């Protein structure tokens with residue numbers, strides 16, 4: 001084709017038109033998938049989870065290569081957790097079958113949302129993709145993934161592998177799709193589409209706010225800025241190990257990572273020593289100034305350091321640190337807008353502030369979250385339940401992790417919170433959900449409610465299956481061919497020749513069989529005419 | 532003059548519509564205009580968008596006639612409107628004597644799309660003209676005159692096309708040429724072989740699924756065998772893909788669905804997107820000799836108008852997107868199962884479904900049964916047309932971009948309408964429908 005013609009064909013509607021087709025296809029897939037039973041849904045979810053799991057390592061490396069963020073080894077762990085881990089975590093839960101609550105004369109029927117539009121970040125690209133797709137699959141939704149442009153290649157690879165596995169396991173065609181060339185106008189267009197049922201937005205604040213402004217239901221997550229309060233009752237060596245392990249995990253790229261350690265004065269020195277022993281480098285005052293300048297000198301957080309290792313950051317600034325350094329500790333005098341280092345830092349630089357007592361520890365922690373991270377996460381290291389309760393009730397965080405690494409613990413790994421890479425920040429954080437996002441957020445329930453009058457008997461729903469006897473579901477595999485009855489020759493042709501083919505697995509066999517039947521019929525046909 | 536059965540329809544008409552219909556009879560086409568009034572279909576199409584037609588009196592109809600697939604991707608598809616607007620900023624129809632950017636670009640795209648060594652594209656502005664080009668090309672290539680086609684075939688109304696089709700349309704104009712144009716029954720391989728045996732036939736021309744005949748389906752193996760017979764007896768195979776092309780069978784071209792590779796392919800209707808007239812003939816390299824011998828041999832000022840080329844390229848682009856194929860599968864799968872359910876309800880009337888993708892013929896076991904169904908559909912907000920050459924069959928042609936909710940609405944309306952038509956035909960107070 002020549003450039004002039006191509007230019008004429010390249011109108012703005014090319015990408016919105018394509019997006020409409022994706023949405024339309026997703027709509028078909030969702031309508032069909034909503035009728036699948038629990039066993040089929042489980043099979044499909046498992047197949048997709050297995051396909052994702054198999055790619056956990058390669059895509060961890062691909063993500064680091066593509067984005068420059070994080071640690072492949074840690075990303076692999078997250079990818080594994082978000083594939084098989086998520087499947088295992090929810091496999092005993094049923095989002096597909098009715099629930100009968102006889103004593104209330106209520107039956108609850110699960111209703112899938114429809115189309116989930118998933119925005120996924122550059123920081124945790126692959127695991128978030130895995131996570132959201134599995135949530136959508138187990139709740140019988142279609143999903144369209146819009147990856148962060150920085151991570152579009154590794155994200156697409158994961159999406160396509162899961163889509164293929166799901167469809168091979170019997171999912172309707174187009175149940176999982178991806179926008180391979182994301183850009184802002186396109187994302188806005190899709191977000192505002194009336195076909196989208198719910199937006200699952202993980203990413204920067206402007207994107208999350210745009211999701212909420214789209215006019216569609218949205219579950220967005222805000223930024224974090226977790227305080228880690230260590231009171232005098234804490235086991236300091238264990239606390240130090242947990243904090244450093246958490247802060248260095250995937251180079252601190254999770255939004256649940258600790259931002260500033262708030263230490264009670266009485267134990268502050270000992271805590272510093274303990275942290276230094278487990279891989280923290282305690283920066284000297286002039287080094288702290290340089291770090292502050294490097295991280296925040298441009299006014300906002302320097303994206304170049306996102307997910308970089310402590311040693312790399314140190315060398316960029318020109319600070320000599322031991323090669324075993326995992327975290328750079330920056331002692332600061334206060335938290336607030338006049339101390340940039342008390343803001344969220346998606347890199348292994350950790351603030352350290354001393355407070356005279358618990359009361360001050362709590363108000364300092366509140367101050368941190370006043371700047372950013374409302375509704376997100378906080379950690380406390382303490383053996384004093386009264387302190388823990390006071391802290392959790394005062395600090396505006398909707399998950400408070402106790403004696404655990406915050407990065408993982410707030411995301412439900414190593415705690416009993418729901419495992420999630422999408423952290424609801426609730427009303428504090430201008431979000432619609434305040435807990436870790438899970439499958440239950442993607443399904444509504446129709447409630448069949450009987451009269452509460454005693455003489456109105458509740459029906460017997462046992463043994464009833466919702467979709468028994470339904471017409472075959474369209475699954476987008478093959479356009480049917482049939483001949484009618486009034487057509488000449490119809491009686492000679494075997495209708496089964498035109499029968500629909502099921503999954504790909506059986507396709508070959510059936511095609512062969514059909515070919516054979518076709519040949520026989522043809523011979524008969526010709527013979528009949530010759531007579 | 533008016534059919535007394537249609538008193539209600541007449542009563543509902545606005546004065547403006549009455550006046551318009553009068554003028555249509557006076558100035559345009561009295562026979563055709565009156566036919567529709569008598570059939571109870573007083574449709575005057577005003578606004579159109581997507582798969583909706585709006586009658587000038589304001590009623591909305593779901594279009595499953597699509598003018599034979601012309602509106603395959605919907606009326607006034609926004610991307611086609613855009614490309615046409617952009618095109619007019621720079622192009623017009625062009626000058627057909629010169630190498631042209633649009634024509635060549637579309638030809639290149641078609642060569643890729645049609646597969647095999649289908650290579651050159653020759654342009655017309657309508658299907659009939661394209662059929663004429665195809666027949667002329669075959670005659671030149673084979674240096675033989677005879678053309679074999681199917682009884683009740685429909686290839687358009689230009690000189691050669693009308694001669695190749697059912698005599699219903701050629702006789703009227705004294706244009707039948709029985710010694711040059713031989714008709715054989717569809718799905719009859721022996722008749723085909725008999726017609727070809729003498730090796731004096733230039734080409735067999737085949738609608739992949741004969742539309743105006745009510746979409747009888749090629750029996751398994753029929754088309755491949757016809758193609759083989761063509762090879763054996765030195766005739767070309769011309770595929771008339773005017774109605775079966777452009778994803779309507781689930782593949783881009785209907786012949787691909789049936790596993791054959793024609794020598795010449797004729798493309799019309801939908802390739803224009805319903806926005807700018809254009810039709811195409813794609814010819815295999817070995818049979819396009821006249822293009823080299825005398826490139827001016829066939830000409831048409833408006834053939835392959837360049838604005839039409841742009842629209843056609845956009846239409847192909849849309850149809851080639853990966854979402855398209857599963858979408859056609861969904862639509863046709865839902866139609867198959869939804870119509871089968873309806874057939875169960877009215878099994879003594881609605882007796883059969885002919886289907887290949889979104890190419891569908893619905894069979895009614897009643898003389899001219901498709902006509903009352905058409906009328907009740909019309910009254911219930913759906914526009915589908917009976918088959919002129921087999922009026923027991925309703926042509927039912929959903930578009931390839933129909934949405935799931937619209938398909939559901941369509942099936943609901945079809946169920947209601949077939950029920951009403953059945954009551955009328957089979958129940959008390961039978962009425963007769965005449966052509």
Ligand SMILES: Cc1ncc(COP(=O)(O)O)c(C=O)c1O
Nearest residue numbers: 657658659685686687738773774
């Ligand atoms: C199969 C087929 N071929 C050819 C034609 C002729 O096309 P046109 O009306 O554009 O001349 C038609 C039109 O209905 C058709 O259905």
